[in-house]
Amino acid sequence: MTTTSPEPGIAAAGPLRGVRVLDMSALGPGPFCSMLLADFGADVISVERPDPPSFDPSSWFARGKRSAIVDLRAPGGPEVIARLADHADVLLESNRPGTMERRGLGPDVLCARNPRLIYTRLTGWGQHGAYRDRAGHDINYLAVAGALGVIGTEADAAPVPPLAMLGDMAGGSLFAAFGITMAVLERATTGLGQVIDSAIVDGAALLNTPQLAEVNAGRWKGRGQHLLSGTAPFYGAYECADGGHFTVGAIEPKFYLRFLEALGLDDVAPLDQFDPVHWPELRERVAEIFANKPRAHWVEVFADLEGCGAPVLELAELADDPHLRERGTIRLDGDQLAAAPTPRLSRSPGRSGAAPPHRGADTRAVLAEAGFTPAEVAELAATGTIHAAD
Numbered sequence: 001m002t003t004t005s006p007e008p009g010i011a012a013a014g015p016l017r018g019v020r021v022l023d024m025s026a027l028g029p030g031p032f033c034s035m036l037l038a039d040f041g042a043d044v045i046s047v048e049r050p051d052p053p054s055f056d057p058s059s060w061f062a063r064g065k066r067s068a069i070v071d072l073r074a075p076g077g078p079e080v081i082a083r084l085a086d087h088a089d090v091l092l093e094s095n096r097p098g099t100m101e102r103r104g105l106g107p108d109v110l111c112a113r114n115p116r117l118i119y120t121r122l123t124g125w126g127q128h129g130a131y132r133d134r135a136g137h138d139i140n141y142l143a144v145a146g147a148l149g150v151i152g153t154e155a156d157a158a159p160v161p162p163l164a165m166l167g168d169m170a171g172g173s174l175f176a177a178f179g180i181t182m183a184v185l186e187r188a189t190t191g192l193g194q195v196i197d198s199a200i201v202d203g204a205a206l207l208n209t210p211q212l213a214e215v216n217a218g219r220w221k222g223r224g225q226h227l228l229s230g231t232a233p234f235y236g237a238y239e240c241a242d243g244g245h246f247t248v249g250a251i252e253p254k255f256y257l258r259f260l261e262a263l264g265l266d267d268v269a270p271l272d273q274f275d276p277v278h279w280p281e282l283r284e285r286v287a288e289i290f291a292n293k294p295r296a297h298w299v300e301v302f303a304d305l306e307g308c309g310a311p312v313l314e315l316a317e318l319a320d321d322p323h324l325r326e327r328g329t330i331r332l333d334g335d336q337l338a339a340a341p342t343p344r345l346s347r348s349p350g351r352s353g354a355a356p357p358h359r360g361a362d363t364r365a366v367l368a369e370a371g372f373t374p375a376e377v378a379e380l381a382a383t384g385t386i387h388a389a390d
Contacts, residue, residue, distance in 0.1 A: 006376055014041025015348045019184060022047060022084055023065070025094035028164060029172035030122050034092055036177045037216035038064035039350040041342035042090075045366050046082065047357055050387050057062070063338070064353020066362035069387035070323075076385045078103045080367070084109045087370045089193075090180055097127050107195045116191040118183040121177045126199030133296045138167035138200070143203035150211050153223040171203030228275075229249070233283040233285065234259055237312055244295030245312035248286075258307035285309065356387045363388035 016037055021036040021044045031046070038044040044065040046058070049072075060074040068084075077134035082105060085091050086279060091110060093100055100106045106159070107119040120152050124141045139161050147166060148159045176198040183194055215222040223229065230236040234250040250259035256273050260266070265285060272278050290298065295311050302309030318330040319337060328340050333355070341350030364387050367377050380386045 012037070013348065014350055015345065016153070016181075016184070017041035019043065019089045020087065021045065021092060022081075022088040023092045024081070025092050025122060026052075026056065026058055028057050029168045029176070030092055030094040031058040031300070032169055033059040033122060033173040033176045033180075034065065035063060035088075035291070036173065036341075037180065037326060038353055040345075041348070041350075046086070047089075047364070050384070052131060052359075053230065057229045059356055062162045062356035064351075064358065066366060067357045067359050068363040068366045069360040070363075071385055071387070072103060074383065074385040076380060076383065078105055080385060081111060082107055082113065084370050085117060086114050086147050088114070088117060089184070090120060090124065091353045092120045092176070094122045096123065097121075097132050111195070111219065115192055118180060118187065118192065118196065120176055120180055120183075120196040120198060122172055122200075123151060124172075126202060133200075138164040141171065141200040142167045142204050145201045145208060146173075146211070147204040147208050150208065150223055150226070151229075152223045153229055153236075155222050157224070159223065167200050167204050168205065171205075172198065172200040172206055174329045175203040177205075179341075183302040185233075222265060225276075231279060231283070232276075233279055233286045236283070238290035240290055240295040240298060241335070243292035246295055246298045247310050247312055249308040251308070255306055255308045258305050262301050262305055262309075263305050265289075314387075324335075360387045360389040 018062050019037070019042045021029060021034055021037055021042050024047045025031055025034070026049075033048070034042075046062060046065045046067050048067055048069050050069050052058075060157060070080050072081065081103075085349045087133050092198075101108075101287075106119075107121075111117050111119055111235040121127055125134060134140075139148065142161070143159075143168075148161065150159075151162060152158070176196065179196040179198055183196060188194055198344055215225070220226075224231055228235055234248055234256055237247045239245055248259055250256045253270060253273065257270055260268050260270065263287065264281075268282060298309065299311050315337065318324055321330075324330045329340050331340060331352075338352065341352060344350075364377055367380070367386065372380075377386070381388060382383045
């Protein structure tokens with residue numbers, strides 16, 4: 001691990017303290033992955049382009065990081081990265097396979113220079129396979145992994161894309177961060193880094209494990225036919241009189257009984273709970289009952305009832321929820337909403353760290369820490385190889 005102390009404002013505590021991450025990724029999955037590492041103490045250096053694309057969500061995940069601008073298209077750009085990687089514990093990139101090799105920055109080169117380097121490649125399709133060179137986004141990876149095909153309430157309707165949470169964030173970022181953490185632990189024993197091939201399609205397929213188990217057991221009936229797909233009357237979301245929505249998840253029989261009592265459904269036979277023949281009619285009755293009262297009414301009804309009910313909160317409501325507020329799950333920085341680091345470690349908890357830096361704010365400091373002389377830094381700045389916010 002590096003021994004250089006983090007700059008002021010960078011998270012200086014946490015289980016990943018002393019781990020320096022050189023993040024060369026862009027868009028969402030890579031930057032979110034490195035944000036998770038920064039939340040738990042890693043010194044993350046975001047290597048940014050001098051001319052970012054018009055839509056670049058990387059800045060959404062920049063908290064607790066440092067920013068350095070390096071132009072890889074400039075003649076000296078690749079060598080700057082190589083020297084920075086000499087002093088890094090982790091390099092994270094999200095380019096199509098072969099891109100880094102063409103720049104002379106592939107794992108064979110950088111890991112030979114720094115055998116302790118954990119070279120992490122976070123892509124959609126992975127480093128090999130029939131689709132490795134295809135363009136793609138979250139919805140495509142979920143589709144091929146089988147994860148998209150199981151989501152929806154109707155068998156004959158199109159699947160419902162779950163934004164970018166299930167693929168990019170869960171199947172990509174989280175598994176990449178998990179791989180990096182394992183590699184850091186393994187390196188403590190061997191002294192050697194390794195290459196991590198983290199593919200979103202692989203992560204999404206792994207998240208599909210329960211459905212694959214049901215297929216193997218002959219119990220999978222298809223999209224919209226599952227107990228948890230939203231078709232069962234005791235597991236789903238219902239519209240309320242004020243347009244809000246309320247969820248119920250009363251799967252266990254004891255919770256189902258409380259659910260029926262709360263809605264006044266005394267004539268419904270509890271023993272018929274898992275018979276899908278009764279679901280359509282009962283769901284219509286439940287929907288009508290919920291539609292007669294505002295969401296706040298149902299929040300109050302289910303507050304002290306073992307019926308597994310909770311309101312569907314809009315994003316603007318999160319900071320006002322008493323549970324989220326007490327746990328500090330969502331905080332307000334001025335008028336900006338932010339989610340707290342998770343999971344919660346008792347002795348070395350994560351923390352959000354400093355606010356996102358200005359682009360290029362740390363270019364000169366990062367290069368100096370990697371051994372660049374003031375003359376070299378000045379020359380690189382003069383040629384446009386690096387950009388610094390002075």
